[in-house]
Amino acid sequence: PSEMAKPLTGIYIFHGNPSADNTAVDGRGIWEILKPGHGDGFFSDGKTNTLSGRFGLELSFAQRMQELQPTESIAIIKYSRGGTSIDTAAAGEYGCWDPDFQQGNGINQYDHFLAAIKYALSLEDIDGDAEKDTLILAGILWMQGESDACFGEEIAQRYQVNLKRLMDLIRAAFLTDDLPVIIGRISDSGQDPSGKVWPQGEIVRQAQADFVRLDGNAVLVTSTDNYGYSDPWHYDSKGYLDLGRKFAESLYNLLTQKR
Template identity: 55%
Template sequence: MADIYKSINFNNLNFSNFNYIKASIQMKYFPSFFLVLLIFPLFLLSQQKEIIRVFYLGGQSNMEGYGYNKDLPKDLNKQFKNVFIYEGNPTGDNNKNGGLGKWEVLKPGHCVGFSSDGIKNQYSERFGIELSFAKKLQELYPKDKIAFIKYAKGGSSIDSIAARQFGCWELDFKGINQYDHFLTTLNGALNTNDIDGNGKPDILIPSGIIWMQGESDADFTEEVANKYYSNLKRLMDLIRASLRVDDLPVVIGKISDSCNDADGKVWDYGELVQYAQEKFVKTDENAAIVRNTRYYKYSDRWHYNSKGYIDLGEKFAEAIYKLNNK
C-alpha cells in the first residue's frame, strides 16, 4: 500500500495548486481581484492545519502492557515530545464507561491499571508497547508528529463464547461490548480538533493498526479456536472501515506460550490460533506478523517481561513502516 500520508500536500501548498478553481470560473464574469479574495483565505487555512500520523493499538493484555516502569531505560522513561495518545478506559462488556479518555502527551503508564473518566487519566506503574513503538517511529519518521489511539482489554476474546468475565469483540453481540468500547474510544479521539493543544486544527492521517490478541480464543474450545481466522478478518475489516481506509496496513503479534502449565501448554489450542494468524497475513497483502514473541521471557504465565514489551514495540514499528512503504 502506498502511504496515504504522502498524498497530503498541505505543507507544500501554494497558489499554483488552485488552478482547478481558476479553471472552473468564467473569468470574464469574475474580476481577478475577487478571485484573489476567494483563493487567499483557502491558502491561509491550509497553512494553519497540522498533519499527524495516527495508529490504532488494540487487543488484550499483552497489548495493554505488563512491563514495569522501573525496568525502563532512560530514553523510554520520559514524556515523548510530539507523540500523543488517547487511551480509552478499559472495562468489561455492558459497562457504559468503556472507552472514555482524553488526549495526552505519551509517557509511561498506559497499560494494565490505567483508567480514565474522560476528564482525568489515572496512570499505572507499568508500560506497554507504545513507548518503544513511539521511539522507533520517531526514528523512521523524524519530521512527523505521531498519535496513538489505544483501546485494549485484558482477557478479551473476539468470540463471545470465550468472553467469560473479560469481554469480547464480536460484532453481533447483543449489548455493549469491546467493539463498542473501541468505537467510543475512536469517536472521542477523532472528535478532538486540536490534540496537541497548540491552537492549530489537526488532520489525523490513519497510518496503521497494531493488534496483539488471540490468547483467550486459544484457551476455551477447539471450536472457538477454529473460528479465529474468520473472526479476525471480519474484525480487522471493520476497524479499517471505522478508520475509513479499506486497505489500511495491519500488523499483528503472533501469540506465544510460556509453557508454564501442568500439560506444558497455557493456551490449549494455541497452534490453531497461530495458524489463523499466519493465514490472515498470507491472504491480506496489507498485513504483516511479528513472530519474535516466541523468544520472549515471561513475568508470569500469561504476560511478557519488560524486555519483551520493549522489543515488541520496536518490531511493530519496523513492520508497519515497511507496509507503509511498499
C-alpha cells in the same frame, strides 16, 4: 529504560478508558503527551488520565517510529483490555470483541472501542497549540488471540474468520479499506502442568498466519516466540519493549512499500 521514563516529546496518545462488557458505553479519554503508565490499571474519566505502573507496546513503538520518521508528528489511539477474546464463547470474565454480541445489554469491547475512536477523532486540537490538527491514519496494531486459544478447538477454528471480520470492520470505522494491520503472533510460556498455557494455541497461530497471507496488507510479527515471561501469561518488560519496536519496523516497512 531511562530514556522512556519521561514524557516522549512530540508523541501524543488518546487512550480510551477500558471497560467491561455489559456496562455503559465508555471509551472516554483525552489527548496528552505519551509517557509510561498506559498499561494495566490505567483509567480515564475523559477529563484527566490516571496512569498506572505498567506500560504496553506503545512506548517503544512510538519511540522507534520517531526514529524511523523523525520529521513526522506521531499520534496513537489506544483501546485495550487484557484477557479479551474475539469470540463471545471465549469471553470469560474479561470480555469479547464480537461485533454481533447480544448478551446482557449488548455492549462489549467493540462498542467501547468505537466510542474511543469517536472521542479521539472529535478533538481537533491534539497538541494544545490552538490550531486544528489532521490525523493521517497509518495502521492497526493487534496483539490478541490467547483467550480464543484457551477453550475448545471449535472456538479456535473460528479465529481466522472472526479476525478477518473484525479487522474489516475496524478498517471501515476508519474509512480506509486497505489500512495496514500488524499482528503479533501469540506464543506460549509453557508454564502449565500440561506444557501449554493456551491449549489451542497452534490453531490460533496458524489462523493469524493465514489471515496475513490472504490479506495482502498485513504483517505477522513472530519475534514473540523468543520472549521471556513475567508470569505464565505475560511477556517480561524486555519482551514488550522489543515487541513495540518490531511493530514499528513492520508498519514502517509496509508503509514504505506502498509509496
